[in-house]
Amino acid sequence: MSEASAPHAADRRELTAAQRNAVAELLRVSPVADELGRRFVRAGHELHLVGGSVRDALLGRLGDDLDFCTDAHPDETLEIIKGWAEAIWETGREFGTIGAQRDGLRLEITTFRAESYDQVSRNPVVVYGTSLDEDLKRRDFTINAMAVSLPDHRFTDPHGGLDDLSAKVIRTPSTPAESFGDDPLRMLRAARFAAQLRFAVHPDVHLAMTEMAADLDRITAERVRDEFTKLLCGADPITGLRLLVDTGLAERFMPELTGLKLEIDEHAQHKDVYEHTLTVVENAISYEEEGCDFILRMAALLHDVGKPATKAVGSDGRVSFHHHEVVGARLTKARMKAMRYPKEVTAKVTALVALHLRFYGYGRGEWTDSAVRRYVADAGDLLPRLHKLTRSDCTTRNRRKAAQLAADYDALEDRIARIAAEEDLARVRPDLDGNAIMELLGVPPGPVVGRAWKHLKEQRLEHGPLDRDAAEAELLRWARAEGLIE
Template structure:
C-alpha cells in the first residue's frame, strides 16, 4: 500500500471512530433533541442540530449547550417551545435566535439566515434564509457546517466538513473572502480554532486573512476581546498567536505583540524578544494548576511589551531595556482598556507586568528581610502568579545560568515561607491601628492619622513586627519630628 493510500485509510478509520463518538453523544441528548424535533415537525417546520454541536459530537466532546437551526421564524419558534421548555429567553431574538432550557440542556434555536455586514457599521444585517444548505454555506468553517436533522437523525455535510475534521484543517464552506466579508471576526476565529483544536489553517484561508486583516477594524472591541481570550486560553495558543502576527491581524488590535519582533543586532547582544515571549507563555502554561489562568498567560504575553520603546545600544555595543517593566505596565493597561477588559483583570495583569523584574538581584545577596516583605506586600494576592511568571521568564539555554536562577528563586520562596511563619506577611499592617494612633497623639480623624499609619507601616516593612512599647515610642518620635503635638 502506498503512503498516500495508507494515510487515506487511516483518515477513514478516524472518521469511523468519529461517527461512533457522534452516535454515542447524540444518544445522550437525543430524548430532548428528538422531542423538540417532533414538535417542530408537527408544526410544519424543520429542525437541525448544527455547527459546533455536531463538530463536538464527532469529536466525542459534546457539551450541554446545543445549537439548532430551523426554517421557523422566531415568533413561530416561541410558540413551539412555550409550555415545553422549562425557561425561555429572547435576548438574541433580533438575530433570529430563541434560547431555552430543558432537562439540564441549554438550547439555542436560530432561524436560517443570510447574514452579512454592511461594510460601514460594526453590526450584522440579518436576513432570514430559506434552506439548510444555504444556511450552512454562510457558516464560518466547514467543520461547523454540518447538520443532523431531527428527529430522523439524517446527516448533512454539503461542504466536506467531515473530511476536514479528519484532516484537522480549518477551511471555509465558500470562498474565504466571501466568508470573511460576511463577518471579519471569522479571521480571528480561525486563529482561535487553530489554538483550541490544534488544527491547521488551509493556505487559501491564511492568504485571505492576510489580505483582509484591515477588515477586522469593523468589529467591536468586545467581540475581538472575547475571541482573543478564547484563543489565549486554547490548548495551543502559540500557534494561534503566530498566525495573528504572520497574517497582520495582531497589528489591528494588539500591535504590541507584533512590535516584539525586534531586529537583533549583529552581535546577537539580546534575545529574540518575540520568540522569548512565546516561550514564556508556554512556560507559564506548564505551571498552571487548574485549567487556563488567563491573567497569568496575558501577563506572560505582555511582560516585555515595553522593550521596543526602551531599547538602547551602549558604547560597548550591548543592548539594554532599562525600565521596560514600567513602560510595559503602562502599555498593558492602555491596551487592555482599549480591548474592554474589566478593570479588575486589567489591574492584575498590569501589576504582574510591572513586578516581573523585581526578583532579579536577589541572587547577589542584596535582599534584606525588609526587601522580602516589600516583595510579598507589593504582590499581594498575586504572589503565586508572580512566582510562576518569574520562573517562566527564565528561557536561557545556558544550563548553568538557568539552574542558578531556579536555585535563587527556590531560596527566595523558602525565605518568604520562613518569614511568613514568623510574621503575618499576608497582612502586613502597622503595629498600631488608627484608633490607637488617635488616642496616643490626641488627634481627631484626618490626614495626620493617615500619615502616621503610613509611617508605622514603613517601619513594619523595614524592621518586622514591633512590640507595643516600641511602636508607641516610634510614633511619638515621628510626631515630634513632624511637629504634631498631643
C-alpha cells in the first residue's frame, strides 16, 4: 500500500504499521473495491473508500458493507456499474446514493455532497459537491472523515481523524456548532459512537451538545429512534446514556430517564434510582447469550420509570413507590409509541416492565402452584427475559440480601421446571376447547363461548389440569350459575 498523502502537507497523516496492514487487509479481502475504482477511473471519475469503512478498517473491524464517494452523479454511477454489479438498488438516489452488490459485498456509492439544512426542515437539502475535501468536511466526525482513494490506495485525512482515532476522541471536522446546526441528529450520533466505540467526546463537542440540545426537536421521531436503538445496543451503552442525560438531550425525547435522577430507591438508599437503573442495564447485558437483546435492554432501562410518579414518604421517613410497575408500564408504552417503535416491540417491553416486580414476595412463601402457573402464563414467551430482568434488578450491596434474593429466584425457577415437567406450562389453555364448549352447552359461536373459555382457563391456572369428566362438570356448574342452563 502506498504512503498516505493529502492535498496539503499539513494534512498528511502517517499510518502505523498495524493501521497500514488493516487498510491493506480490507482491500486484500475486497478486490471488488479496486475493480470498482478502475471502472470509475476509466470513465474519467474519482472513487474513494470513505467514512465508516475506513474507520472500521483502521480499528480492525472489517465488514461486508463498503461506503464510497465519487464525483460521478447517480446516472453516471449507474452507467459505470451496469453489467458489473450483481444487483443494483436506487432507494437512496434522492440523496445521491446508488447501492450495489458484488461477490457478497454491499456497496453504497454516493456523489460528493455539500449537504446543508435550512435550520427549520427535518431533512437534509442535498447539494452535490465537487471535491473529496468538500465531501469530507461535511461529514459528522473526524473519525468518519478519512478516505482511501481507489485504485491507487492514497490515504486522505484533512481533519486529523487518524489522531482522534488513536486518542479515542469524537470531534467534528468543522466547529461543533456548525456541524450540529446542519444536522442536530449528529449530537445523538456522538453519544451513539461513544457507546459503540467506547470513545470520549471532545469537551467542545460536549459543550455544543448541551447548548444546542433543543435543536434535536427538529428531527423526526423515527431518526431519533434509530440512533437511540444503536446507542442502547452499543458495546458500552452506559457511557452513551450518561451523555444523553448530562447534556440534556435525553430530556428532548426520553424525559423519564432524566427524571430518575431525582428519586431515591427504597431498596438501595446508597444510590439513586438513576444509578440503579444504569446498573440494571449493565447486569442485563451480562445475561445476553449472543448479540444485543434490545427488548431486554430497553426493559431494564425503563423498568423503574414509574417511580417518580408514585413516590411516597411514610411516617417513619421511608420512601416507597407502590404500584410503580403499573404506572411504569403505562409510561413505557406511551414513550415507545411516541418514538415510533413497532407495536410488537413496544408490547414486549411494556409487559416486562409490568411484570418485573411480580417475583418479590415469593421468598416469603406466599406463592401457591397456582401463583407460579399465573407467573408463567402472564410472561408467556417473555419468561426467559423476565428471569434475566428480575435477576438484573438485584443491585443491593448487602451480600446477605443479594444471596437470599438469588437463592429465592433459583428456587422459583426450579419450581417452574418441576411444575412444567408435570404440566404443559408453555401452553396453559383450558381443558376444553371452543368446539367442546359449544357442543356441551348447545350454544353457537359468540361471547358466551369466550366467557366459558376464560372461566375454564382460570380453573386450569388455579388447580392445574383437569380430566375430561371434571372439566365438563366444571363447565356445567359454571353455566348453571350464569343462568345459561337449568
